[in-house]
Amino acid sequence: MSSVDKSTTLKHAKRRLAAILAADVVAYSRLMGADEEGTLGSLKAHRRELINPKITEHKGRIVKTTGDGILIEFPSVVEALRCATEVQLGMIERNADVPREKRIEFRAGVNVGDIIFDQGDIYGDGVNIAARLEALAEPGTVYISGAVFDQVRNKLPLRYDFLGEQRVKNISEAVRVYRVRPSSTSRAPLLLRRRGWLVAAMLLALMAVTGVTYWLQRTSTSETTAVLPMPSVGGLLSEQPSIAVLPFSNMSSDPALEYFVDGITEDLTTWLSQNPELRVISRTSAFAYKGKSPDIRQVGRELSARYILEGSVRKDSDRVRITAQLIEAASGHHVWAERYDEEGNDVAALQDAVTHKIVSSVGGMHGQIRAADYRNAWSKDPTKLQEYDYFLRIHGLIMRGPKEDLEQARQVAIEGLKRFPDSAIIKIKLAWTYLNVVRRGFSDDPRRDLERAFALGSEGMAGKDIPRLGQMHGHWLMALAYIYCKQDYSRALDERETTLAMAPIDAIVHADLSQTLTFAGRSMEALASIRKAIELDPNYPTWFHTSLAEAYYAAGKSREAVDELSKINQPAFKDLVYSAASHASLGQLEEARLAVAGLQNWNSNISLAKIRYLFPYRSDADRQRVLDDLGKASLPQG
Numbered sequence: 001m002s003s004v005d006k007s008t009t010l011k012h013a014k015r016r017l018a019a020i021l022a023a024d025v026v027a028y029s030r031l032m033g034a035d036e037e038g039t040l041g042s043l044k045a046h047r048r049e050l051i052n053p054k055i056t057e058h059k060g061r062i063v064k065t066t067g068d069g070i071l072i073e074f075p076s077v078v079e080a081l082r083c084a085t086e087v088q089l090g091m092i093e094r095n096a097d098v099p100r101e102k103r104i105e106f107r108a109g110v111n112v113g114d115i116i117f118d119q120g121d122i123y124g125d126g127v128n129i130a131a132r133l134e135a136l137a138e139p140g141t142v143y144i145s146g147a148v149f150d151q152v153r154n155k156l157p158l159r160y161d162f163l164g165e166q167r168v169k170n171i172s173e174a175v176r177v178y179r180v181r182p183s184s185t186s187r188a189p190l191l192l193r194r195r196g197w198l199v200a201a202m203l204l205a206l207m208a209v210t211g212v213t214y215w216l217q218r219t220s221t222s223e224t225t226a227v228l229p230m231p232s233v234g235g236l237l238s239e240q241p242s243i244a245v246l247p248f249s250n251m252s253s254d255p256a257l258e259y260f261v262d263g264i265t266e267d268l269t270t271w272l273s274q275n276p277e278l279r280v281i282s283r284t285s286a287f288a289y290k291g292k293s294p295d296i297r298q299v300g301r302e303l304s305a306r307y308i309l310e311g312s313v314r315k316d317s318d319r320v321r322i323t324a325q326l327i328e329a330a331s332g333h334h335v336w337a338e339r340y341d342e343e344g345n346d347v348a349a350l351q352d353a354v355t356h357k358i359v360s361s362v363g364g365m366h367g368q369i370r371a372a373d374y375r376n377a378w379s380k381d382p383t384k385l386q387e388y389d390y391f392l393r394i395h396g397l398i399m400r401g402p403k404e405d406l407e408q409a410r411q412v413a414i415e416g417l418k419r420f421p422d423s424a425i426i427k428i429k430l431a432w433t434y435l436n437v438v439r440r441g442f443s444d445d446p447r448r449d450l451e452r453a454f455a456l457g458s459e460g461m462a463g464k465d466i467p468r469l470g471q472m473h474g475h476w477l478m479a480l481a482y483i484y485c486k487q488d489y490s491r492a493l494d495e496r497e498t499t500l501a502m503a504p505i506d507a508i509v510h511a512d513l514s515q516t517l518t519f520a521g522r523s524m525e526a527l528a529s530i531r532k533a534i535e536l537d538p539n540y541p542t543w544f545h546t547s548l549a550e551a552y553y554a555a556g557k558s559r560e561a562v563d564e565l566s567k568i569n570q571p572a573f574k575d576l577v578y579s580a581a582s583h584a585s586l587g588q589l590e591e592a593r594l595a596v597a598g599l600q601n602w603n604s605n606i607s608l609a610k611i612r613y614l615f616p617y618r619s620d621a622d623r624q625r626v627l628d629d630l631g632k633a634s635l636p637q638g
Helices: 003-011 028-034 036-057 077-095 125-136 146-152 188-195 198-209 255-273 283-287 296-303 347-362 368-379 387-400 403-419 424-439 446-461 468-486 489-502 507-512 514-519 523-536 543-554 558-565 573-585 589-602 608-614 620-632
Strands: 014-025 061-066 069-073 106-118 121-123 142-145 158-166 175-182 242-245 307-316 319-328 333-343
Touching: 028 036, 036 061, 036 069, 036 077, 077 106, 077 146, 106 125, 106 146, 125 142, 125 175, 142 146, 146 175, 158 368, 158 387, 242 255, 242 283, 242 296, 255 283, 255 307, 255 347, 296 307, 307 347, 319 347, 333 347, 347 368, 368 387, 387 403, 387 424, 403 424, 424 446, 424 468, 446 468, 446 608, 468 489, 468 507, 468 514, 489 507, 489 514, 507 514, 507 523, 507 543, 514 523, 514 543, 523 543, 543 558, 543 573, 558 573, 573 589, 573 608, 573 620, 589 620, 608 620
Parallel strands: 106 142, 242 307
Antiparallel strands: 014 106, 061 069, 106 121, 142 175, 158 175, 307 319, 319 333
16 A cells, blocks of 8 residues: 555544553664574563463553564553563563573553554554654663653552653654652562662563553664663763773675774774763774673773673675664663664765764764763752763753753752852853753843853853863853854854864754854855754754754745744744744745744743844844844734
């Protein structure tokens, strides 16, 4: 059936509310590659002897199975959660005497939402969100949506760690995310203390909560997000994650391919080393393990690495298969794995393509390691928070966007400065809260907040011994502060260049700092900067379209700006501002006034006088143009 036919068919399919769970077998491709028959046999045994009987006991209905995946619907969220809990406790027992490298583990995501029921299968955002939650979860854990939490929080002996609101792929609104764990009154902790497997019980809880259990077979490169706990140890630099890239293995019969394999390893080391948030072990130290099969935990101790990245390369004719996996060195636990299938005979192009995909997945502000750090920081007792934990909490809240998150970020920063009064990085992040409350249209007094941002940023950057991570965030802040607060375009552009030199492959930085170019009158360069960001991160956040629209409008390309804004399902403040201006410049006054109405719903007192600060253009003509267009759109003057 074609996609058009399928879409037409689903329009007439039945809809209903359902609880959905998505889960997958961790490192399934690695397990299958090491022992295909043994892995498949073990997985079937788990289903036959444990999972299927529990599903029947709790009145579940298997919708379908796919390889290492299964989709199940339960009559209630509570029944699903009970089933999942019992399954996971059973998995702890079944894995007790299995070598860690051969254990089958799951991670899962649970959601309750509207689904489309068609010919025995289910579709829709309800299913998609569950799958995205699974992608966020650590191996052996259960992540649930806020909708699930609202239904189960007082009904079962479980505890829930709030991990904040997360933006997930192809879902327009942020999703509240919780990690599930047994409470002290449940049976699980007894087993966990005996086996030392807290994470496995977490997974069990998640699978039950979802109402539908889905082991999602994974073959694409873009859906997997690994999460890894990273405990703090005193001092900002020592708290930052460290990673070693072990030499990839040549799985082909052709020894001449060795140079290609080594090239991938070297490129990964080089690119990851440019991330200011990571401490990367030297190539020389890591290559000492070439051709060996060392114990990962020992490697971590010897190299002082918290994470190990390893993989293999197999070439057949013009087809190359590259696998990569991220491992927590202390436990030997696989936290992320992916397979990349590439075609072609251009070795350099293949090497570049795969290297960038892996680096994008592992590092950066939306990478697995950052996500792991953030979740770990929020799971800690406040009395045990270190300087780096405060930084992670503040940054994660700032990146989410809503006014409430910015206010919470500010409170976290103020609390952090009480404990670490000389912390440059916390002062810099506090400055970010004042800058972004202005940029996002929430400020009651923009001039005051901009001055606070500039003063705090300057104070933070004047500190001594600022770690590289702090310096990067500080230069990034000041690039924007010089534009918005001082209209000093030369200093702003210098700060931009310094930031990009410190974070050359971070898509978020490239996209956000495009503003400095836009307002400095270099809109075509701004567009190039955002396109570079999209190249670095194909799964870029929605607000990249806002930055593109802003640059297009400044370049006199209002039609292109409108096209970009049409890709945003839930427009925010700045989206509505540029929608009104762009439509007005095209003579589309009805659409422009609708955008202004949206702004007035956002803030009933909005006026041209109150948003002039959003347009710190170097050119007076550019600034007046946007104000004139907003006036045409009927935005009040004062």
